[in-house]
Amino acid sequence: MTENQDPIIRLTDVSKFFGEFQALKSVNMEVQLGERVVVCGPSGSGKSTMIRCINRLEEHDAGRIVVDGKELTEDMGNILAVRREVGMVFQQFNLFPHLTVLRNLTLAPMRARKLSLKEAEEVAMQYLERVQIPDQANKYPSQLSGGQQQRVAIARSLCMKPRIMLFDEPTSALDPEMIKEVLDVMIELAREGMTMIVVTHEMGFAKTVADTMVFMDHGEIVESAPPSDFFTAPESERTQLFLSQILSH
């Protein structure tokens, strides 16, 4: 990865308001192709809001967001194009409860990528194998454990062959014994070179995969550094305080 390459994601002075409340304050960030960014920060600091702006689940009010050369504006065509490039995994999984696991995975490829049923099912099975639950293909989401559901959700995103994956606290809703199986899938994905932005408080995972650590507070990016510097010599006091709190747990 060369440094002078165009970033695949670029946020320039992005601001976001919810009514009077400013959730993002002039955020700047660049992510290179293949880079793994882990975002942390206290509750309400704007982590979710920031990554949700990247696939336009939230509309930013000021600044520019460019993803893979396409700027996010009102243009619905651009938005859909970006969403096809960007997968997202939610804290609450958000699987489609009325569809089987297999249908959860084939729906978007068939509708948005125009694959045939057969092609879509092949892709789906391939990714279910990657997340190690091919035998659950014909079950409904409610019949699976939380960890399995989240792995299905990851596979569902991957079926669209995204170039970027966003994770919003993917393990926060899981029982402790299921966290590892999900993190393992994500580590595997990172190893294969996927560009990822992960909001998480799993600092062990962060140390393993992150190229860049980002710390947010009050809608701002307070610090952005490689993990070696971030964990050992954080510059800002707020980062130090946050890390001391989270690592002492």
Added chain:
Amino acid sequence: MNRTQVRRWWRLSQQSPWIATLQFLIFMALVMWVVLRGAAEMGYQWQWYNIPEYLWKEYKGELYPGQLTKGLMVTLEMTFWCTIFTLLVGLITALLRMSNSWSGSLLATIYLEVVRNTPLLVQLYLFYFVLSPIFGVDRFWTGVICLTFYEASFVAEIIRSGIVSVDRGQWEAGDAVGLSRRDAYRFIVLPQAVPLMLPPLTGQIINLIKHSAIVSVIAVADLTTEGRNIIADTFMSFEIWFTVAGIYLVITLTLSVFVTWLERRVRVRT
């Protein structure tokens, strides 16, 4: 019987279907007795034996529908068309109301407010005396159109609340995998919302059947109108109104049983 015994009886009657049925029969017998007494005091001549010919007629060994049955067919035909159009108009209204386009949601809101806040009878007169002469619509379709717009205002609300009750995360997941709004509705949101809507929608069809009686004021030959016509000829008002009410009851009760069954099924599945 002392008080505890009475209470035991009362509790038993709440639980046992037999005692409940017995209570109901006693109650109905009382009502009947009051009606019969009243009729006898008026000197009313009961002619129940004349009723069957208004339900069906036999001619050369074949059965033909009587006047009331023909009226019932008209009522059912109206209900059929109204149901279809009501679902369409209701769905469109609900989608307009929820859309981002302010003109669309304004249009839907105006329609809902106007229809809900004027009497159905006045709406029917408006359609019959103003719109149908202008557009040359006959009585039957005037009735259908008027009822459709009235019922659709309720159906729109049922559909809207069904759609709104689908978790926001479902929309977001659809957006995130790049589905269009239309596909999100079609494959994700509606399949989850429709089972929730079915029981109240069926309830609305029951209302539609009952409300449809109002078209007798513009002389559409529905069940109620035929009942009135027969009475004008024969003066059998008690028998005919009892029969007409009975026919409505049979149909609406059948649908009610269906609703209860649907509700139970939906509850089991969710």
